[in-house]
Amino acid sequence: MRSNTVSILATGLTGGLACLAACLWPLTPGNASDHFEAPLVQADPAMDITDLYLFGGSAGKTVAVINYAGLNQSLTQPTQSGTYSDQALYTLHIDNTGDDVEDLQVHVRFGRDSGGNWGVQVTGLPGSDGPLSGPVEQVLTDGSGNMLFAGRRDDPFFFDAQGYLDTLSSGDLMIRNDRDFLAGMNCTSIVLEFDTAAALQGGSALGCWATSGRLQ
Amino acid sequence: MKQATIRMNMKHAALATLALVSLAGCGGGGNGDGDDGFAFSTASASQYVQIDSHAMPEAGTALIEAANGLGGTALRDSYNSMSPTQRGSSFNAEIGASLELFHTALDDDLTGLGLSPATPQLALSQGAPLVVPEVMRYNPAQPASFPNGRALSDRVVDITLAVVLLDLTAQGQGVTTFADLPLNPAGNDKAFLPAFPYLAAPHDS
Structure with missing residues (x-):
């Protein structure tokens, strides 16, 4: 039923979706992140943020997920280890007044112990x-x-990136809902669960974005 | 390649010191008291150069790169280096051009399918609030469902396509028109966990 609907769409959208592929979600296998990224980001998977998620956790808590080092031309998928750098700073910026200026910064850093094992540290976690x-x-x-x-x-x-590529080369819409280009791939994740009221500071909504920075 | 080698060596070093760590009684870790033997940089945030920035799914890819075709560019690096307020309206022309390209190509196809495409103006008014400024908004009093925050299972690509392509005020179509099909895969390849850390275990091969 569903694939019938998609076929109908496919028949109708032919030329247009070729442009959609070219213009909106330009992806090539093995070279995509955000999932397609700019030169500085492609060169350093530790800097390459792919996604931000924001949702409710246990009672009174909010969850923020910052994913990075996913589909990146400098990595082989599926990755066999996490990507950690002691030169990196990950920041969750939180605006709680609605002016799009951050009121809080949550900082995440990686470092090693004397045995060379990686550790992670978060500072500024609300609550x-x-x-x-x-x-x-x-x-x-x-x-x-x-x-x-x-x-x-x-x-x-999840996303049928291959469908966009095929659409590009064939001129026919070939987006499929049974093909997930990111299936079988890993990323490195930072998952934070923090006190919602402490993040809101009396406000009613959060405005968030995530950044990566490299030590100068 | 070089990094992988370094990590491998670290792993060996870790094994070698495992006995010592156990003897010292500090192998448990994770109580968060900062006394766990890891050395973290104490450099202030201002000593880091911002390389990447991200809030809304594929926003930079779709709307900053669009008018430039395939490939990351210096413009994108510039976008990534800025805060939402630093960007201000300086990328609006870029975003508008991307939307226009898109509609010029697709509107007749959407109409042919019995869908009502958004006019360029409407596409801008529907889509721009999601990405100018590029901030992910979340009202925790409401369930997380993109674009109110973003749950792991949200069909964000299909939702975003609907917002920038369709007239959301038209009868019978809305933000979930494509997601209801769905156009792209309905969900992730692995089930998410019901509790922290929520994300599925990694693929090992």
């Missing part, structure tokens, strides 16, 4: 008294119930 840190690939919790995880995960983004 936390101080920094929360520990090994990567583990769920870390502080006394307030805030949580932190950093590690390699399945890339949760």
Whole structure:
């Protein structure tokens, strides 16, 4: 039933979707992130943010997921380890007054111990008294119930990028709902769960964006 | 390649010191007291150069690159280096041109399917609030459902396509017109976890 509907769409949208592919979601296999990115970002997977998610966690908590080091020309998929850099700073910017200027910054950094093991640290997590840190690939919790995880995960983004490519080359709409270009691929994820009221600071909504920075 | 080698060496080093760590009794970690032996940079945020910025799904890809065709450009690097307020309206022409390209090509096809495309003006008024400024808005009093925040399972590509292509005020069509089909895959290849950290385990091969 559904694929019939898609076929009908496919028949009708032929030429237009070729442009859609070219113009809107330009992707090529092995060279895509955001999932297609600019030169500075492609060169450094640790800097390459692919997605931001924002949703409710356990009672009174908000979850923010920052994914990076996903589909990137400098990585082979599926990745076999997380991508960590002690030269990187990841920031979740939070506006809680509706003026699109950040009121809070949550900072995430990676560092190693004397044995060379990677650890992760978050500072400024709303509702936390101080920094929360520990090994990567583990769920870390502080006394307030805030949580932190950093590690390699399945890339949760789904999209028929191949359909766009085929559309481009053939001139026919070939977007399919049974083909997920990101299936089988990983990313490195930073998952934060924090106190919603502490993030809102009396406001009614959050405005968020994520950035990556490299130490000068 | 070089990074992978370094990580491999670290792993060996880690194994070698595992016994020592256990003896010292600090192998548990994760209590967040900062006393876990990891060395984190104490450089202030201002000492980092912003390389990438991201809020809305594929926003930069779709609307900043569109008028330039395929490929990342210096313009995109510039976009990524700025905060929402720094960008202000300076990318509006770029975004408008992308939407116009899009509608010039697609409107007759949408009409042929019995759908009502948005006029260029309407496409801008429907789409621009999502990306100018590029901030992900989330009212926690409402369930997360893109564009109110973004849940892991949200069909964001299909929703975004509808917002920029369709007249959302027209009878029988709305933000979920494409997602209801769906046009792209309905969901992720792996089931999400019901609890923290929510994301599915990685693929190992």
